[in-house]
Amino acid sequence: MTTVVVELRGCTRDYGAVRAVDALDLSVHESEFLALLGPSGCGKTTTLNLIAGFVPPTAGRVFLDGDDVTDRPPHLRGLGMVFQSYALFPHLSVRENVAFGLRERRVPAREIERRVGDALELVRLDRAGRQRPGELSGGMQQRVALARALVYRPRVLLLDEPLAALDKKLREGMRDELRAIQRSVGITTIFVTHDQAEALGLSDRIAVMNRGRIEQLGAPREIYEHPATRFVADFIGASTVLRGRAVANDRVAVAGVTLVVTSGALSSGADVELAIRPERVQLVPGGGDNVVEARVEGLVYQGAQTELTARLRDDQRVLALVTEPAPAPLEVGQTVRLHLPADAFMVLA
Amino acid sequence: MILRLVVAALLLFITLPTVVVIAVSFNPTAILSFPPSGLSLRWYENVLTYPQFQRAAVNSLVVTGAAVALALPVGTLAALALERGRLRGRNAWAVLLLSPLVVPGVAAGLGFLILAAALGLLRSRSVLIAAHVALVLPFVVRAVWVSVRNLDPALERAAASLGAAPSHVFRRVTLPLLKPGLFAALLFAVVVSLNEFVVSLFISNRVTEILPVAMFTYVVNYTDPTIAALSSLFIVATFVVVWLADRYLDLARVFLQH
Numbered sequence: 001m002t003t004v005v006v007e008l009r010g011c012t013r014d015y016g017a018v019r020a021v022d023a024l025d026l027s028v029h030e031s032e033f034l035a036l037l038g039p040s041g042c043g044k045t046t047t048l049n050l051i052a053g054f055v056p057p058t059a060g061r062v063f064l065d066g067d068d069v070t071d072r073p074p075h076l077r078g079l080g081m082v083f084q085s086y087a088l089f090p091h092l093s094v095r096e097n098v099a100f101g102l103r104e105r106r107v108p109a110r111e112i113e114r115r116v117g118d119a120l121e122l123v124r125l126d127r128a129g130r131q132r133p134g135e136l137s138g139g140m141q142q143r144v145a146l147a148r149a150l151v152y153r154p155r156v157l158l159l160d161e162p163l164a165a166l167d168k169k170l171r172e173g174m175r176d177e178l179r180a181i182q183r184s185v186g187i188t189t190i191f192v193t194h195d196q197a198e199a200l201g202l203s204d205r206i207a208v209m210n211r212g213r214i215e216q217l218g219a220p221r222e223i224y225e226h227p228a229t230r231f232v233a234d235f236i237g238a239s240t241v242l243r244g245r246a247v248a249n250d251r252v253a254v255a256g257v258t259l260v261v262t263s264g265a266l267s268s269g270a271d272v273e274l275a276i277r278p279e280r281v282q283l284v285p286g287g288g289d290n291v292v293e294a295r296v297e298g299l300v301y302q303g304a305q306t307e308l309t310a311r312l313r314d315d316q317r318v319l320a321l322v323t324e325p326a327p328a329p330l331e332v333g334q335t336v337r338l339h340l341p342a343d344a345f346m347v348l349a
Numbered sequence: 350m351i352l353r354l355v356v357a358a359l360l361l362f363i364t365l366p367t368v369v370v371i372a373v374s375f376n377p378t379a380i381l382s383f384p385p386s387g388l389s390l391r392w393y394e395n396v397l398t399y400p401q402f403q404r405a406a407v408n409s410l411v412v413t414g415a416a417v418a419l420a421l422p423v424g425t426l427a428a429l430a431l432e433r434g435r436l437r438g439r440n441a442w443a444v445l446l447l448s449p450l451v452v453p454g455v456a457a458g459l460g461f462l463i464l465a466a467a468l469g470l471l472r473s474r475s476v477l478i479a480a481h482v483a484l485v486l487p488f489v490v491r492a493v494w495v496s497v498r499n500l501d502p503a504l505e506r507a508a509a510s511l512g513a514a515p516s517h518v519f520r521r522v523t524l525p526l527l528k529p530g531l532f533a534a535l536l537f538a539v540v541v542s543l544n545e546f547v548v549s550l551f552i553s554n555r556v557t558e559i560l561p562v563a564m565f566t567y568v569v570n571y572t573d574p575t576i577a578a579l580s581s582l583f584i585v586a587t588f589v590v591v592w593l594a595d596r597y598l599d600l601a602r603v604f605l606q607h
């Protein structure tokens with residue numbers, strides 16, 4: 001593939017007794033858009049801080065374009081960063097904020113003028129140049145932060161949950177815009193988020209993080225369709241995981257029922273974990289292949305659909321989304337039949 | 350309604366001495382009587398022409414100017430260190446830096462006196478300046494510390510990520526954002542130093558004494574409204590400084606945060 005721009009080799013970062021990042025290996029390629037996806041506290045920001053140089057690793061090395069930069073201070077790394085809180089300078093105008101990096105690089109005043117203008121145009125803020133950040137809306141501040149980080153053409157763009165502070169509607173608009181800008185500039189980008197939809201929609205590759213480690217690294221489709229671990233499956237929305245034993249290379253015994261599994265090769269006799277998305281589970285009136293009986297434990301009406309939680313005979317939990325109106329009225333405590341399609345299972349490692 | 354009355358009464362109580370002093374300063378006779386029996390500026394004339402007051406005024410300006418010029422950078426660095434530094438015993442340092450606030454002036458004065466005598470510095474203003482630095486430092490540290498605390502460290506990281514070396518980060522981001530605290534510190538330091546009396550009394554002589562001490566010496570020897578006139582000038586000057594600061598700086602904001 002293409003050249004590696006950022007590389008972490010065995011990076012660990014401890015805060016006292018807390019291991020924020022745990023022996024992490026990661027390579028980011030030229031022009032790639034890579035998402036670090038994981039729940040709050042899993043070490044995403046710390047990973048960015050290691051790359052940016054704000055915190056030194058407790059162990060391990062950081063490389064930029066093949067050079068060991070572990071001991072290089074942040075201002076000499078030539079990266080661009082958009083902070084979770086945007087971190088715009090409140091005492092400077094929008095233009096001065098954007099010009100900051102160029103002034104540090106001693107770019108001639110004329111050229112600063114031109115490039116700041118271009119950058120503000122890129123984020124569609126050419127009219128707000130004189131304003132102070134405090135006078136702008138969240139979405140506009142976000143774009144100033146982006147322009148400020150891009151204007152000096154950094155080697156890598158680091159984004160720490162840039163959309164998290166925006167409201168839902170704005171967030172979706174900004175997401176598309178961010179991707180378009182990244183494409184047009186062609187800059188290598190590392191994007192931190194805890195929102196799986198954001199990661200799936202934006203990235204070339206996703207690194208799913210858990211407790212300071214990368215659980216799975218791959219293209220969005222690969223992560224979505226073939227989650228490697230229970231954690232990944234759960235995190236990207238396949239919230240039912242069933243434990244069973246393979247009885248043939250395409251059959252698994254679960255709760256006294258033999259299920260056909262066509263989506264992965266199994267070795268007979270092995271314990272396996274099968275994940276399935278709630279939207280693939282169907283409520284059916286009668287028996288048949290891959291139909292299990294379950295007792296309804298919870299119902300959450302959500303308008304277009306109802307989220308149904310049920311327990312199998314051996315107490316394993318299954319989640320299903322029932323499209324409304326439901327074929328028959330549902331009640332907690334009643335026994336229902338659920339169809340688990342053979343091709344809907346994801347076999348976890 | 351009752352609350353309003355209480356506030357009014359309180360305000361009256363606080364301002365009454367000031368009002369009395371200002372009124373007396375215009376008294377045409379040499380008696381400190383209230384209410385004044387007429388209007389005259391003779392005591393103001395006396396203040397401005399009395400040589401010892403002139404000398405003391407110069408001393409006050411020099412001592413306060415030097416003390417503030419020293420205390421401001423030192424206090425700022427101390428505040429930064431207290432908030433940011435990897436300090437062992439941060440609390441102990443904080444207590445030590447703020448301690449002049451709780452040490453009785455007499456004790457501090459005596460201490461400085463003995464020290465100055467041992468060092469043979471009693472004839473110079475340097476010991477006064479040193480004492481004033483120590484006395485205003487707690488106010489400086491306190492005021493700047495509030496600003497440091499309100500400073501988002503992400504801003505300094507942002508500056509670094511944009512290519513600013515640590516010295517540039519300090520000049521272009523940290524210092525400008527500390528401005529409100531620095532102004533408050535400056536204001537407090539000036540007011541405290543100009544009004545300092547007890548400690549200064551111990552360590553000054555006729556040549557080095559500052560205005561409050563000169564005023565005290567005057568009162569001990571004479572009882573005419575001159576001192577009321579000088580006090581009035583002092584009050585007005587202090588008031589103007591605070592008023593300007595409040596106008597341009599929003600003092601309430603600086604002090605009520607945290």
Ligand SMILES: Nc1ncnc2c1ncn2[C@@H]1O[C@H](COP(=O)(O)OP(=O)(O)O)[C@@H](O)[C@H]1O
Nearest residue numbers: 015018019020039040041042043044045046047
């Ligand atoms: N400066 C710090 N001091 C102490 N603990 C920290 C610090 N930064 C992060 N941590 C801890 O490290 C872990 C990972 O934090 P972080 O990288 O911020 O996670 P994320 O960005 O994924 O939410 C958390 O448990 C957090 O409490």
Ligand SMILES: [Mg+2]
Nearest residue numbers: 041044045046
């Ligand atoms: Mg974070």
